[in-house]
Amino acid sequence: MIRVAELIERKRDGSALAPEEIRELVLGYGRDEIPDYQLAAFCMAVFFRGLSREETLALTEAFVHSGSTIDLRAELGRTVVDKHSTGGVGDKTSIVVGPLVAACGVPFGKMSGRGLGHTGGTLDKLESIPGFRVELSKQEFVDQIREAGLAIIGQSPDLVPADKRLYALRDVTATVASIPLIAASIMSKKIAAGAEGIVLDVKVGDGAFMKSLADARILAESMLELGRGAGRAVVCLLTDMDQPLGWAIGNAIEVEEVRALLAGEEAPPDLFSLAIQTVGRVLALSDLDIDAEEGRRRAEQAVEDGSALAAYERWIEAQGGDPALDALPRAPVTRELTAERDGIVSGVAALGLGRVALELGAGRRTKEDTIDHAVGIRCFAKRGDLVEAGQPLAYVYARDVTAAEQALDEMKGVISIGDESPPPRPIVLETLE
Helix, strand or coil: CCCHHHHHHHHHCCCCCCHHHHHHHHHHHHCCCCCHHHHHHHHHHHHHHCCCHHHHHHHHHHHHHCCECCCHHHHHCCCCEEEEECCCCCCCHHHHHHHHHHHCCCCEEEEECCCCECCCCHHHHHCCCCCCCCCCCHHHHHHHHHHHCEEEEECCCCECHHHHHHHHHHHCCCCCCCHHHHHHHHHHHHHHCCCCEEEEEEEECCCCCECCHHHHHHHHHHHHHHHHHCCCEEEEEEEECCCCCCCEEECHHHHHHHHHHHCCCCCCHHHHHHHHHHHHHHHHCCCCCCCHHHHHHHHHHHHHCCHHHHHHHHHHHHCCCCCCHHHCCCCCEEEEEECCCCEEEEEECHHHHHHHHHHHCCCECCCCCCCCCCCEEEECCCCCCEECCCCEEEEEEECCHHHHHHHHHHHCCCEEEECCCCCCCCCEEEEEC
């Protein structure tokens, strides 16, 4: 039996731990042999002292081996691909990317999560679709990928359970913001779920966890190393989150935006660009033997020929949902925010709009909160847009008039209008591979 207090002391003082010590620490915690207070102390030591490459890999492997794993190559005989985002305001990219990848003939399997903060996570958005099942058994997950080409589900209880338990502990001990712990948490789930090709989307900016490119690079490089160590093909995109992604911020209204994009209807240029570039990278990691540029062309063709929408509807129906647009819940009250002056949009604060969406009920402050799938915001203002006084900038969708009026009042300082165009900023800031 390891001496946990001694390991905590060594890490507190900046010493490296052996891989087998980290493994025993994690697995012992998973077996209830080590109390929460000692793991909390360990997390705080890691928060201040960090982990080496070898320690982070050992932690990731321990998370993976704390539960069961899925060998999708053995089950399907093909490379299955996945995509993960660190999250941001209006980020519905996975729900776009999955059907596009499947429409291009590549199986896509993803285990996703719920949101804690301004808006719901991928699962919360999908649960705004009546009847949609996010809980599938391991065999149902595999069978659906085989038959429908696509599945996005919640984390299985026996998949990296040590990470799930440790994350809950980090959440209440102010140790979430540790890059080694973030990297190990993300990559352990990707590795255990069986995908061999993984594209990681690390958000950067006001509405993201990583506020600077420098911090985003450190996280991206750590996850790339973990992927290589596990024999996975990984590409990491650093993407802009200084303003919301797309127009919709909420749950049902984001699903509506996704469906419109896949149907080839009017769509936000930033969301379309990010989705197409991500799919290009994902397809380049598949068995198709194509590069990212050819992958982008195939993704665009899937939208144009209707196969992307068909893949979306097939997937939603396979998981019990109703893909019809009129099946989505709608908020009873709508209000409009207009520009107070002529000018140029100099900024749209992603975090500010995210907080307004949270107040409307589109997100949750604690894990026990219930999300209102119908409420949210559509913000059409983007950096650099020319606007005129009285022009609609955003719409608020609320449960009652009071909430709608309060949201409008809070949004007045979130969209900035000036006289000069801000410098251009692409949606994909950097690519690491």
